[in-house]
Amino acid sequence: MSNVTGIEMPYLAKYVLRGSRLVAFYKRGYGTASPFVFSEEVRRAKSEGKPIVALESTIITHGMPYPQNLETAKQVENIIRERGAVPATVAILKGQLSIGLSEDELTYLAQAKGVVKASRRDLAPITAAKLDGATTVAGTIIAAQLADIPVFVTGGIGGVHRHGENTLDISADLNELGRSNTLVVCSGVKSILDIGRTLEYLETQGVCVCAFGESSDFPAFYTARSGFTAPHRVGDAQQAARVLHAARQLELASGIVVAVPVPQEYAMDEKIIGEAINSALKEADRKGIFGKEVTPFILAAVAKATSGASLNANIALIKNNAKVGADIAVEFKKLKNGDDSKNAFNIGLSKGAGKCTSNSSRHFHTSCSRRADENPLFSGDKKCGGDVLVIGGANVDRVYRLKEDGVQVRVTWSNRRTQVVPLRLAPPCTAAIGS
Structure with a gap:
């Protein structure tokens, strides 16, 4: 200094x-710009001590077509607000990591061309080149850590790809979960992945995986069951918040996955989804599509094969996850406030x-x-x-x-x-x- x-x-x-909690952010060289900016709504929430929920942006740019992507993004944010929390959609706009987007910025992102999927490895190049970037699960976790936002909601996390034991095609999401203390609400991992190996990899990374609700079945995005059992189960948002609170008290440096099954009325037939995914995987292999381009290709192919039913399930599960994530953030804030009052020592x-x-x-x-x-x-x-x-x-x-x-x-x-x-x-x- x-x-x-x-x-x-x-x-x-x-x-x-x-x-x-006393936090001082300082960089060598007074006057150096912050690595991120808050939207006005998130800045105000930070100032007033309100619960905040982080949201990724690849679901907007690579997960759904326009205008469903914009409509869903707005609806998800409003669901979080209605349940007492503040949404913070994360993206890189013209090289600036932005935590929380205005309505105009959401609209721009939903229609922008050439937006780069931004995982950990991509954040610095995108920022340096002043490009637009949509943060993946891994990229959003990094932003949430920087901004001290403990709860993050997404559709599904990445995982170990099929034949990953040979290709080493493993999502950076898993490593990021292993070195963050963020709680991620999702609907498990997509059936295009090797779910068993994904759970094994998460265990190796020290990530606490909890099924949400009455069942211990680990969900598979479009379907409520994957054939695998989650190591732990939390019955409701309050119990999930207690797990997060305990992890913070123990200063664990690994994250938590809360896997929420898709609402039953939108859950898809496992056989139909399996056939659509297998067909799309063969097509991707034939066309030489690999790496980070595989997932959006498969999602589009599955949506086409299911006449749009998979897209409806995708929208329903992210909305449901937003409810659960907002409730967890609110309950966690109550626990934090209880700690604050115990430790305040009447300091005014x-x-x-x-x-x-x-x-x-x-x-x-x-x-x-x-x-x-x-x-x-x-x-x-x-x-x-x-x-x-x-x-x-x-x-x-x-x-x-x-x-x-x-x-x-x-x-x-x-x-x-x-x-x-x-x-x-x-x-x-x-x-x-x-x-």
Whole structure:
């Protein structure tokens, strides 16, 4: 942090507080642009501590034809809003990773040509070339991690392709799930994949796989059963949220898959789907289609072979997944708020994350009369009310001191026992201080 001057350092302290979790994002070289931008709706949700649900964008650009893709995207977002959460569709627009899209941006993306499917390997090249990119499951998980959005809803995740033991054609989604702590709501994996090997690979990656509802059957996207049993089962959104909460408390660095079966009235006949997929796979092989182009080709072929019934099932399951994901996000936020209230130690925080009210009985040493989001990180004169942020309480006092090489936390309990905890920030620097 050598580029932060003694004048800038105390001003940075004003922006350390983020509810019960303290997060400071800083990059070497003050003034470096953020790797992503929030939509106004998501930014406001972050400021107010509302639950947020991440959504991928390849389902818009590569999963459905226009105008069904746009209509479905809008309907899915509205379902999430109606259930008390905020949708955050993720995409790269002209090289900018965007978390949350406006209606105009959704409309543009639904009709845009040449949009690149953006997995982990593609994010940097697309951004550097200022292209449009639609994030896959893997790409969206990365964005959700960057933005601290714990719940992500999609249709189906990728997996180990058939004959993957020879071709090594394995979706990057599985590795990303293994190194993130995101909960992904989906309808299992598509029948075009090797479902058994996919589950084995997820186990190797340490991913917790849970069937959702009354059955432990692992779904196969268009059908409610794949012939395989999920290792775990969660009966409802509240139980799923508890699993996510426990995983966060244990600081597990692997994700959770909540597999929701397609609604029964839209579930398709397994034999019909199997025949359509086998025929489409042979056609793809004959035409030399492989890699990331296989899935959209198969989906289009299956939709044609089933006279559009598979597309209706696709739309129904993503809407149903949105309901489940929003409910999980809301329940998880309740659990987080319960933790926040237990750990607040009467420091004068309002219930809304990141807020500080003028009539609070306690005040920070540095001024917090306005939200951090309402001002740039550093004002023109870089002045602020002090160089130490002090949070007081009846049982414990915490002093957070920003230093050149990190953050020093001094905690004093009512029995006068004092502990000093140094937290170092490594460039490029992201420090997260748990409550």
